[in-house]
Amino acid sequence: MDILYFAWVRERIGVPREQIETSAATVMDLVAELRAREERYALAFSELASLRVAVDQELSDFDAPLVNVREVAFFPPMTGG
């Protein structure tokens, strides 16, 4: 699965994207897995309220299932316009 990071999430994790093997059933499970990896992940995912997630390039919820998903992206609230 491709995991993408944007803005300060990208800066905290240190890479814009990475490929991981996971059997996480939901976004929340994936977050728990990532948090357990290293300090920088724990830091990036410390406050879920200030994070947004897109599953296969669609805005999604943290309880969304990850069946047949190719790409998950984490980022702060958007500030376009």
Place this chain on the structure above:
Amino acid sequence: MDILYFAWVRERIGVPREQIETSAATVMDLVAELRAREERYALAFSELASLRVAVDQELSDFDAPLVNVREVAFFPPMTGG
């Protein structure tokens, strides 16, 4: 006093402007004077609800006084934009 007419008021009266001698104290008095003149005035001023008036180039009411006034204009509701 200069009296101006616009749009269908102008068409009904038949002239875009005219100068008249009047001692009318208010717009309403002036309207009564004009109505009494000729059929075409009576027709143009038959329905005050569908008329608007400007006194010295400012939108005004029919009970506005005419002291030291140089110009009064009558016209239908505006349709700009």
Place this chain on the structure above:
Amino acid sequence: MHISVQREAFDLGAVSDDFARGHTDMGAIVTFTGIVRDLPDDPLQAMEIEHYPGMTETALRGMAEQAIARFSLGDALVIHRHGVLAPGEMIMMVATAARHRKDAFEAAEFLMDYLKSRAPFWKREITKSGSEWVASKDEDEDALARW
């Protein structure tokens, strides 16, 4: 502030560029442009716009001044044409510059609502079957109530 009552066509692109330029402290620019619409049932040959020279400019200036004060605008523009226009031609435009988008949008809507019912313009539609003065709409008068 730029106010113009004119017979000639205006150049939306050039006017928009000029207006937007030089407002580095204003983050939001809104423009509204009104175009002579073709009538579906009775094809429009022309739209004729009459106005009240002298009063028109004063009225538009007053509206723009009100908009600038009320919505803290950096600038406002109103152009309105008169005379005979063909379908597809631009009748008028307004532009507003504000720090924030809400003010820029509201100021443009405020200007349009006032322009529709308080500026001395009268439209006449000329079709094959004759010509007719455009009636004012209750909804245009009602639109003023919110300001």
Place this chain on the structure above:
Amino acid sequence: MHISVQREAFDLGAVSDDFARGHTDMGAIVTFTGIVRDLPDDPLQAMEIEHYPGMTETALRGMAEQAIARFSLGDALVIHRHGVLAPGEMIMMVATAARHRKDAFEAAEFLMDYLKSRAPFWKREITKSGSEWVASKDEDEDALARW
């Protein structure tokens, strides 16, 4: 419909002209343009805009389709830049064409409100004292509630 996510500057005047042209059945054109504003206290050197290639275009297209359906638009346009922008540069614009002014205005505001909080763009302000990600505003999230 015209959607563009681009690094290059766009020409507001030319885009406005192109958009307005050929809509003889649409009487109302609204444009909104966002400009990089200078910061009064800590002068801005640049604004950097990051986005999510692939998702951005899809999200903007979806918003424009929604706006067209909801407000019966004849057409809609969204241009948004990414990369490094200087103060005074135009960041983005939307344009809407409708039969009536209310729909054109509301559709432009709808697009802006969605663009602010639902399109994957992130802004970073670069000043002499460093660089900082722009925080999202509660009022931008709240603005969505009305649609």
